Amino acid sequence: MWKVYPSPDLKGETVSVNVKNLVLKFGDATAIDNLNLEIGDGEFAVILGPSGSGKTSLLRCLAGLISYESGDIEINGKSMNGVYPSDRNVAMVFQNYALYPHMTVYDNIALNLKMKGMEKGAIDVKVNDVAKVLGIDQLLKRRPREISGGQAQRVGLARAMVRDPAVYLMDEPLSNLDAKFREEMREELKRFHKITGKTVVYVTHDQTEAMSLADRIVVMDQGRKVQEGSPRTLYDNPEHAFVAGFVGTPPMNIFRMRHSGESGNFYELEEAESGTSFGIELSGKNDDGKILAGIRPSDLALDIEGQLESILESTEFLGPTINSYVRIGTSRISVAVPRTQHNEDLLMNGRPGSKLRFRIAPDRIYVFDESSGERLSASVSSVRTIAKKSGENPME
Amino acid sequence: MEILNVMKKRQKKNRTGRMAGDQNSVILSIGRVKKVAIQLLMILAVVIYVLPFYWMMLKMFRTSIFAHFPPNLNPLSGTSLSNFAQNLGSVWSFGSFPRWYFNSIFVTLVVLFSSVIVGSLAGYAFARLNFRGREMIFYTVLGTLMIPFPVVSVASYVFMLDIGWLSTYQGIIIPEIASALNVFLFRQYFLTIPKEVEEAAKLDGLNPFQIFTKISAPMAKPAFAASFIYTFIGSWNNFLWPLMVIHSKSLYTLPLVLNFFKGVNGVQIYWNEMMTVVFLTLLPTLIIYAIFERYFVEGISFTGLKG
Numbered sequence: 001m002w003k004v005y006p007s008p009d010l011k012g013e014t015v016s017v018n019v020k021n022l023v024l025k026f027g028d029a030t031a032i033d034n035l036n037l038e039i040g041d042g043e044f045a046v047i048l049g050p051s052g053s054g055k056t057s058l059l060r061c062l063a064g065l066i067s068y069e070s071g072d073i074e075i076n077g078k079s080m081n082g083v084y085p086s087d088r089n090v091a092m093v094f095q096n097y098a099l100y101p102h103m104t105v106y107d108n109i110a111l112n113l114k115m116k117g118m119e120k121g122a123i124d125v126k127v128n129d130v131a132k133v134l135g136i137d138q139l140l141k142r143r144p145r146e147i148s149g150g151q152a153q154r155v156g157l158a159r160a161m162v163r164d165p166a167v168y169l170m171d172e173p174l175s176n177l178d179a180k181f182r183e184e185m186r187e188e189l190k191r192f193h194k195i196t197g198k199t200v201v202y203v204t205h206d207q208t209e210a211m212s213l214a215d216r217i218v219v220m221d222q223g224r225k226v227q228e229g230s231p232r233t234l235y236d237n238p239e240h241a242f243v244a245g246f247v248g249t250p251p252m253n254i255f256r257m258r259h260s261g262e263s264g265n266f267y268e269l270e271e272a273e274s275g276t277s278f279g280i281e282l283s284g285k286n287d288d289g290k291i292l293a294g295i296r297p298s299d300l301a302l303d304i305e306g307q308l309e310s311i312l313e314s315t316e317f318l319g320p321t322i323n324s325y326v327r328i329g330t331s332r333i334s335v336a337v338p339r340t341q342h343n344e345d346l347l348m349n350g351r352p353g354s355k356l357r358f359r360i361a362p363d364r365i366y367v368f369d370e371s372s373g374e375r376l377s378a379s380v381s382s383v384r385t386i387a388k389k390s391g392e393n394p395m396e
Numbered sequence: 397m398e399i400l401n402v403m404k405k406r407q408k409k410n411r412t413g414r415m416a417g418d419q420n421s422v423i424l425s426i427g428r429v430k431k432v433a434i435q436l437l438m439i440l441a442v443v444i445y446v447l448p449f450y451w452m453m454l455k456m457f458r459t460s461i462f463a464h465f466p467p468n469l470n471p472l473s474g475t476s477l478s479n480f481a482q483n484l485g486s487v488w489s490f491g492s493f494p495r496w497y498f499n500s501i502f503v504t505l506v507v508l509f510s511s512v513i514v515g516s517l518a519g520y521a522f523a524r525l526n527f528r529g530r531e532m533i534f535y536t537v538l539g540t541l542m543i544p545f546p547v548v549s550v551a552s553y554v555f556m557l558d559i560g561w562l563s564t565y566q567g568i569i570i571p572e573i574a575s576a577l578n579v580f581l582f583r584q585y586f587l588t589i590p591k592e593v594e595e596a597a598k599l600d601g602l603n604p605f606q607i608f609t610k611i612s613a614p615m616a617k618p619a620f621a622a623s624f625i626y627t628f629i630g631s632w633n634n635f636l637w638p639l640m641v642i643h644s645k646s647l648y649t650l651p652l653v654l655n656f657f658k659g660v661n662g663v664q665i666y667w668n669e670m671m672t673v674v675f676l677t678l679l680p681t682l683i684i685y686a687i688f689e690r691y692f693v694e695g696i697s698f699t700g701l702k703g
Contacts, residue, residue, distance in 0.1 A: 065595045086601035098592035102614040115601035159596070 015076035015089075015166040015199060016041050017062065022071035024057055024223075031057045032068070033223040039201060039216075044193050046210040047203045048246070049220035055203045058220070059169050062201060063092050075167060086115075088167075091160035095172040097152040099144040099159075105131075106140040109158045130162045150181045157192070170202040174209060186212055207247050211235070219243050239375045241368040244294045250323060250334040252294045256370065259289030265378070267291055268386055269329055276309040277329050277386045280362070284378030286369060291376065294366035297323070297336040302346055306359035307383040315347045322347050326356060455671035456480055463667045483672040490669070492646060493653070497676070500632065500650040503568050507631040510573045512623050516616070519582025520608055524594070534583070540576045545636065553640050567641045568649070572631060578623050585619035586612060621691035628684060650677045 019037035023030070032054045039045045047055040060066045062073060064085040073080045080088055099108050106127055113123045131137040134154045139147055147155070153173055160168055173189075174182045190213060193200055204210055210217050211231045218228040219242070227234060227243045238244035244252045257267040260279060267289075268279035280293060298321075300308070310326035310333065317339075324335045324347045335358065337343045346356060362380040369376055451467055457475035459482065468474075487493060521527075522534045552571055561567035589612060597611045613620070635651040642648060648656070654677060657670045685692060 060595075063595070063599060065598065085595075085598045090599070092596065092599050094592045094596060096590060096592055098590060098596040100593060100597070100611055100615075102617075111597075111602075112600040115606075159600075163600075 016074075017045075017167055017199060017201060018072075018074040018077075019058070019062075020072040020074070022058070022061060022073065023069040024054070024061060024066070025069050031223050032061070035071070035223070035225055037218060037225065037228075039199060042197045042199055044200045044202065044213060044215045046214035046217045047201065047220055048205070048207060048210040048214075048217050050205055050246075052222070053220040054223040055205075055220050056171055059092070059171050059201060059203050062167075063090055063169050064088055086112075089165050090167040090169055091163050091165035092169040092171065093153070093156045093160050093173045095175055097144070097149075097156045097176075099152060099155055101144050103143070104140065105136065105142055105144070105147070105155050108144070108155055109140075109162050112159070112163050126162055127158075130158045133161070134158050149177055150185065153177065153185065161196075166199065168198055168200045168202075170200065172204050172206075173202075175204070175206065182209075189213060208249060211247070217247075219246060237375075238294075238366065241292050241294065241373040241375075244366055244368070248296060250297045250336060252296050252366070253331075253333045254368075255293045255295070255331055257291050257293050259286075266384075267293070269331065278308050279384050279386050280365060280367075280380045281382045281384070282367065282376075282378045283381050284376070286367075286376055286378065288369075288371065290370040292368040292370050292373070293380075294368065295333075295360055296364070297334045299364040300333075300335045300337070300358040300360055302337060302343055302356065303359035304357055306357035307385050308358040308360060309385055310356050310358060312347070312350050312352055312354050312356050314352060315350075317348060326358075452671045452674055455668050456483055456675050458668055459483070461664070461666045461668055463665075479668075480672075483668050487669050487672045487676070491653075495646060496648045496650060496653045499647060500677075501680070503565065503638075503649055504628065504631045506565075506569050507572045508624065508627050510569075511575050511578055511627045511631075512620065514573055515575055515578025515623060516582045516613060516620065517608070518579045519584075519619075520586050520612060522579065522583040523586035524612075525604075534579075537576050537579055541580070549636065549640060552637075556641055562641055563643045563647055564641075565647070568638050568647070572634065572637065575627065575630075578627065581623055581626075582616065582619050585616045589615050618691075621688065625684075625688065625692055629681070632681060653677075 017037075017039040019035055022032050022035040022037075024032040035054075035058065047058060049055045057066065061068050062075075062080075064080060064083060075088055075090065099105075100111070103111070109127045109130065110123050113126060118126075127140070128137060131140055134157060136151060136154045136158060139151055139155070144152060144155070153176075156173065170189075174185050177185060186209060193213075202210075202213060214231055216228060217231055217234055219226045219234065219240075221242050227239045229237075231247075234243055234247045238247065238252075241254060245254055256270040257280065258270045260266045260268050265282035265285055266279055267282060269277045282291075308328060310328045313325040313327055313332070315325075316323040320339055321336050322339055322343055324337070326333050326335055335347075337347070350356070360383055362383050365380040365383070367376045367378060367380060368374060450469070454467075454469070454471065454475060455463075457477070457480050459479050460474065518537075522530060522537075556562050556567050556571070561570075593615070594607050594611060597607045602610060633651060634649070635655070638647075638649050638652055639655070642652065650673075654670070654673055657666070657673050659665045
């Protein structure tokens, strides 16, 4: 998509961004609750969270657009408290583009340079350079209402790039674009980051976007940082049930389990009232006897000897994988298996309501404390089928 | 068997189809009568609105000082350009007419620009700036819209008397500048502008005042057009306030001059000259309407108000 590689002067200094004990309140509501964050030089950091998690508020704090209760924001080691947005050496790309509708694309991009008092000729060179890089040099004379959403977002990006900021702040820049174009822009943003090497703080609620773009993901919920780490870390080692349920498609299945009352650490599915259920044996103990067990859809495999007996509900064919929804007791579970003849026969040609068995490796089950959501150190040593009603052999 | 059924269904469809068609034609003819009636009513309305203007034009091209009933509406009887020139000449040399005309233009221009500037700045502040008591102050300002002018006129008059502004330009102009309607109109419009655009401007290095002049104000063009039009009409036609504060003839504005031409206590009215003054009073409004016609309609539909 890049028409020309950017001129070398787009490579400038990169800086770190540190957030210390940040507290932000709107009236009585706490939007950000004592947040600490360190984003390194040239890192692509994605703030991931559902709406209302405080992620966009955090970005606005970084940009200096809203003032916070307490705490400190440092960019390149300097405190930004009380520094005017344009003096922070940051640029922002907005979800709704936020272009100036009464100005041409050229003037939209050039405004900052004009405000800095740059010479007309120099502005012209810079604007044209950046426009070429982003492939919008044909649009410079148009007005924002005369261009498409994708083009508008490029203009938004150009407006940020032309300033050569140390930090890019991006507020869900792709969420107003349609699906196909979003993927294309995602690739472009990746290349953009590779070429400029700048620090990027990127806010999104789309975990796919976060996984594909980020060097590091910071998951936020209700104004708090839940976990941070590389996409791989978050996927393989979620430290919190919220992260487990948020990262990965389809999302992880989370089961509520209760201590069975037997001696030892055997927990069984809470909702199951009749039919076949399952239980897990923990290596350690949890005090209140309530846990959440998480199983990734892709960790389940069809196996006639499997420990989980379920009832087929529906199946989606996605090409290389087959996604199915099955039921165990009252829990609805998603399953993602590779496309094989065996899987196709059972899932795609199987009738809804037919019984299927899945195998799960005990070490692939994540265990969380139910009340706090935190990951438990105890691991699962075995998984067993439990027959609730009939006198079937539990071990079968 | 199935074919038969289908055929029956088709026949049924045809029959109902034809019936619907007949009904439609009946409805259509009723509709036509309605249309004609509405058009006749509209023509009548146009006549009612245009007739006074037409009569004004006739009067201004005639020399007769009398108004007869029924009026002679023949456009060719007694009208001539030289008559108009004569009427114009006698009006222009009457009293200090050029000065009065200047007064009207001067007062209106000053009120117009000051009121729009003050209104837009205040509206912007109420829409965008955070300060203590903002909502309370705004609703107080808005509340003044509910108070009819006669209620405050006496107090305003006494105030002008106290500070010695009676029969002065500032006495006519200053009280007219603060317009709650303008403040309200601008506030509402600025609220519709996405905040992000102004935030982008902040990041681009504009200070709050520059954001207003370079970004928000240009984006609020429709609000400016509407406010210009209303303020112009209001100030140009303003009668009551100038009548109260102006005691010296040299400061008269056109509505007062018109009142003057109307004659006092049974003195003969010179209809031809009065209609010429009416025309001269209307002229700027007509010119502005011709230029800004598009905005008139937009302004009215934007505010949902009548000028």
